[in-house]
Amino acid sequence: MTNSAKDVALSLSLLALSAVWTWLVIDTIPTGWGHGDIGPRAFPMVLGIILGGLCILLLIRTYLLGRTPASKAGTGDVDAIEEASSERWGSMILVAVEISAYGFLLQKLGFLIATPILILFVLVIHLRLRSWKTILGMTLGMTLGCWLFFEKLLGIYLANGSWFNIG
Amino acid sequence: MTKIKTLRRATTGLLAAAAMSFAGTAQAEFPDRPIEMTILFGGTANSIAQLLTDLMSQEMSQPIVPVSRTGGGGAVGYSYVVNTPADGYNIVWNSNSINTGNHMGRIDFNYEAFTPIARVSTEIPALAVNASTGWEDLSDMVEAVQASGDVLRVGISGRGSFTHLTSAALFDALGIGEQVAYIAYGDGRAPVELLAERIDAAIQWPGQFASYVEAGELNVLAVTGDTRVNVLPDVATAMEQGYDVNISMWRGLAAPAGTPDDVVAALQAAAEAAVMSDTFQEASDNIGFTPAFLPAAEFGALIAEDDAFYGALLTELGMAQ
């Protein structure tokens, strides 16, 4: 995608988001009581409208002026993204799955079982590492290290499983 | 810190071992693993809970672990605990929020979803005004407000918050409920807003006002419970001043409904010992709450009674769902 095509896609999708948001806000949140009570609805509603307005401005600028200023996003390392390759989107989806699955497993199996499963999955399936030393070291090291440091030394509560639990 | 923690662990372990040897062969004795206590709020609620779990752990063969699950006005924590097995290993540090939360539609179950264990403490709200008003007690304020005909701006923590409900009940009893405008603040800002005279009166916890009263900057007109509070011993209750208001916030322990009686009894005994300890009594003066142990049965009756009261009050305020 070229930069201006990206901007169009971005503004259109955010425009849709702001429309749905504003509609939901008006539909579900009650207004204030009057007499100076602004009420819980005003802010989200105005913000939705502002977002919509900004998207329209971006759209107009992209179409009318036909140019997009170079703007790099500021998240440290991530500003290295120049072209969104399929690897990047694939990696993004996998990370999303990994995080959700980890959350789910933490709840069901507890930290001590969920963590090695996650790390093994990431290293073997996602990153396709084949060095058994690294895989074993990372899996056991991270799991036991975190468990000893947080749960045992500092007494931070790490999730216990609801299906069954060890530790 | 870690050293102290480890030390405490070791002590707990020793105590546990000792308890076990006394208990002899009774293997299935409750508790045989750590108990989790869900904390619903930060601030004072959290401080008391931390202290309580610490003291209760010393009474039991297994530690009680405080776990903070805040948010949604208590809804998040209550919903978590209500879905855990009724075996006493998940208890909740609850408060009147179980009543108000249900009536305001934040939680879709009511107090009956829990088995009461024990009431632990109460906190009694206090009404403060700026010292420059010259008001010394409730009738001073009522006369001044009625004479001026102005609106009294009253600071509360948020609509439907405990301070809001207390204010509504108090000002109704004073007969000036129509002349009050409620201004919602986050927690803890009330004394400053009073000092700056942006609001005229505020109901908050006495501990927040104590220092200002001592410095002569604020006057506390009344406390809304049926007893005076230790931090402000000179302040008369609303009832002493002839107004029929008796509201205080209780905090206590509860477990999911259906928890066995012997488990409840064991927890109740530990809570009683913790509340009676010197450490707890001393901390209560400092933090500004009143230790008020009440066994399970009476505690249950109190919750039921309160539930009707808050249901009616919220309906009157148009906030019941």
Added chain:
Amino acid sequence: MDIFLQALASAMTPMAIASIGLGALIGLIFGSIPGLTFTVALALALPITFSMDPVPAIGLLLGTYIGGMTGGSVSAILLGIPGTPSAAATVLDGHPMTKQGNASIALGTAVIVSVFGGIFSLIVMIVSVDLVSRVAISFGPAEIFALVLFGLSTICGLCGGSLIKGLISGALGLMIMTVGLDTIDGVQRMTFGSVNMMQGVNLLVAMIGLFAVPFIIEAFAVKTSMPEKSQRISRVKAELPSIGLLGRNLWLMIKCSIMGTGIGAIPGTGGAIASFLAYDHAKRFSKKPETFGKGNIEGVVAPETANNAVTGGTLIPLLSLGIPGDPATAIVLAGLMIHGITPGPALFMNHAGEVYGMYVAVVLAYLWVLGLQLVGIRLFVHVLKIPRELLAVGVLVLCAIGAFSIRNSVFDIYSMGAIGVAAYVLVSFRVPITPIILGMVLGPTLENEFRTAMMLSMGDPEIFYSSPTVLVFFSLALLVIGLQAVSEFKAKKQPKNEVKADA
């Protein structure tokens, strides 16, 4: 003087010094590990102080607070993942410095200016606590609203080439924070009836998601597309900033310290707004504003000085008014109360000894932080030797632990993932994400103060133009936005001359 000597004696006992050092260490560790935050560390330290004497107990808490505030810059600089919202501005120039191989200089500068800012604000606090707290009282909802709006206007300086995209990003941040149970009316907003949504999006969870998840995705993506390439973030060296470098920035440090102390003293604002305002200020008055965002040391000096100057500043409303400025100081407040030290105007009459003891404790805490950190930097930089994808695996687990431990809710891990993925998409569409975090930090305050102000005035907007303080902040905000719009307009006239990316 007697009382001061007594205080000195009580704060200089081995027990007190050790507990302050322990606190500083714990704070540093929690602040510097991505995903973990020092609010969790403070919550952890609180029960331990129950059985201690007042001065060591408070020392432990203050040490943790100060250590955490300083430690937040470590992962911001090394990995581009801020340890606290206050360190989000440090990422902008600190992380580019790491990529240029200057990690240790950035880290060293950060800790030295932090200590400078902290001690400076402590002195201000000791000298003028009474005066400053009177000024703080005069800040009502309308004034705080105006200040926060001014803080939001710094989005303009953070959005690189496109003002519109920066504003879109800021608006998204503001919108996210309206989800959940409304604090003023107790009404559910955009929760879809879910109990988990009622708790809303936690700021810290969102921060972890915004910065750490894109880091993880990117590290994994590069590894899978180029498996043979070994990824290192940069070379490792352990070089400390020179005296000359610090000397050149002395005036900036003083200005940012004043800014941080002032903002910290106003209840309800805190470190993030101070560090962003300081960053914006440094960039605006720099001789080379175009180098900001590419590793300009001034971009590290300004926010780090300011956010530590906030520590002294927040002690003013905390001690003299009993108002905590943020969740972290709320825990310090709880620690004070449990030891019978009730903050408020009577504190200085009743507990002068403890108060002086606290002053000494703050100085000691900063000395510990300085010592520990100067040693620590030599160790921290070795993190950069670890291949990036393995580092990312560690970050993934730590962030999940961090997100979970804030309120022990698995839902927070899911929100971290969702926000992180959304952030990654936005970044790939060239939308800057720092304004999101700014919107999130300031959003709730902005809304609540506005609504409270309107309640106070019974719906009369006059409250927003009758106070000179409010007008000053409004004009400053307008000025910042105006200047940005003008510079963008100029850039538009010369399309070939591309605007330097600097977010």
